[in-house]
Amino acid sequence: MNFKNNYKAVTIFTLSLVAGTLLLTRCTKSEGGEAAAAAPAQQFPVLVLAQKQATTYQEFSTTIEGIQDIEIRPQVSGYIDRILVDEGAYVQKGQTLFIINDxxxxxxxxxxxxxxxxxxxxxxxxxxxxxxxxxxxxxxxxxxxxxxxxxxxxxxxxxxxxxxxxxxxxxxxxxxxTSVKAPADGYLGKIPFKTGSLVSMSTVEPLTVLSAVKAVYAYFSFSEVDFLNFTKNIPGKTLEEKLRQIPPVALALADNSIYPHTGKVEIVSGQFNDQTGAIAFRAIFPNADGLLRSGLTGKIRIPRVVDGAVIVPQESTFELQDKVFVLAVDAKNMVTSTPIGVADRFENFYLVSTGVKSGDRIVYAGLDKLRDGTVIDPQPVSLDSLQKGK
Structure with a gap:
């Protein structure tokens, strides 16, 4: 009798314990779900796109030459007695450079x-x-x-x-x-001869080359397509009138720095090169400080002003399979990957032709932390402040 009573008591206790455990488990899951549902959306900077005026640049490889690159050659035959200058020296017109035995x-x-x-x-x-x-x-x-x-x-x-x-x-x-003098102001190039060398008018190499570089020429080429776009888009009836309408151009040097003075495109070649299919242009740049020398390379940058352009910071984009995407933010603050058409670039921005428009919102930064369908807490940022920051 006592055994039966004890058995009933143990059974009741066990059932009560199991029921309590199940109840506790349900309550815990319910509270956890409510906590997860109540978790706040993560904050991300969001940019409202707007139409702006932008200046883009067409870039063309260029080679710099002095306005005068003069080969200094002897007018008489003889041995060089003295060399009065050094390579790279700046000389003035009339200055004696070499003395030939007289x-x-x-x-x-x-x-x-x-x-x-x-x-x-x-x-x-x-x-x-x-x-x-x-x-x-x-x-x-x-x-x-x-x-x-x-x-x-x-x-x-x-x-x-x-x-x-x-x-x-x-x-x-x-x-x-017998006294070889400088025909103009400028910088000397390499001097291949030494004192005692025999020179004459028939000598293949010049004594040196003098570059007059108070101003310099920058030569660059247009492809056929570039030339046709130039003739169609630049105002003017004649080619000379169109050249005068080209705005001042910039010169980007080999280290990507911008030469402090602008230049002017002044001449275009009369015909296309049969081998390259390109036509040559020439711009002139002032060079009073002598910063530019013949033989330098760089890029001519021709500006083009675009009105009403929708611009997107490049850091607000990502590339996938040769396409450029942004994370668009809809009215419910949900992000969606959206491909955009890039019409041009300037500074650190893209000019967008398709995909987004003025008034749309995109995620400015932190794109690697998001995926499609994520709801965020948008924090507005200003495009003007971003441009000033650049």
């Missing part, structure tokens, strides 16, 4: 002067003969034939003087050519 040219000059003196003496004698014969002819002592012969001899002597003068001047010029 001994043979000075001797030639002295010989020419001696011939001139002889010719002048012969002329003086011929003139005296003419003056001596004139009164004899007047008095019919001698015939006028002798006077004419004397005058012819005088004229021949005068011709000899003129010839000797020309030889003196030629010899003097050659002596002057």
């Amino acid at each position: 001994r043979i040219y000075r001797e030639a000059h002295n010989t020419a002067n001696a011939r001139l003196a002889t010719a002048k003496a012969n002329l003086a004698t011929a003139e005296l003969n003419v003056e001596k014969i004139k009164p004899l002819v007047s008095n019919n002592v001698v015939s006028d034939v002798q006077l004419k012969e004397a005058e012819a001899a005088r004229d021949a002597a005068q011709a000899s003087v003129n010839e000797a003068l020309a030889l003196v001047q030629s010899a003097s010029i050659n002596v002057g050519y």
Whole structure:
């Protein structure tokens, strides 16, 4: 009897314990669900897109050349006695650069002067003969034939003087050519010759190259498509009028820095290159400080102003299978991956042609923490402040 009572008591206790455990488990799950449902949405910065004026740039590879790249060549043959400048030096017009041994040219000059003196003496004698014969002819002592012969001899002597003068001047010029001078202000290039080198007018290499770079030319090329777009989109009836309408252009150097002065496109070639299918343009840039040298490379940047452009920060996008996406935010603050069409780029922004429009909202940052369908707590950010920050 006691065994049965004990068995009933244990059974009742066990059932009560199980029921209590189940009840506790239900309550815990219910409270956890309510807690999960009540968890707040995560905050993310959200940008409202708007139409803005944007300036984009077409970039073209360019090569810099001085307005004058002058080959310095000897005008006479001889050995170089002295080199008075160094490679890369800035020289002024008229400054002596090289001195060629002038001994043979000075001797030639002295010989020419001696011939001139002889010719002048012969002329003086011929003139005296003419003056001596004139009164004899007047008095019919001698015939006028002798006077004419004397005058012819005088004229021949005068011709000899003129010839000797020309030889003196030629010899003097050659002596002057032994001092090779700078024809303009500018910077010198490589000097391949040394003191003692034999040079002449037929020497293949120049003594050096002088670059006049107070202003420089930047040469670049348009493809056929670029040229056709240029002729269609730039106002003007003639090509010259269209060139004048091109705004000032910038020069991006090899280190991506921007040259501090703008340039002007001034000339276009008369024909396309048969091999490259491109047509050459030339821009001119001031270079008073001598920062640019011949041979430098860079990129010409031609500006284009776009009105009413929808712009998107590049950091607010991601790429997938060669497409660019943004995370659009709908009226319920749910994010959705949306592909966009990129019409152009400027600075750190995309110009968008399709996919989003003015007034749409997109997630500005933290895209890697989100996936489609996530509801967020949007925190507005300003595009103007982002542009100022850049």
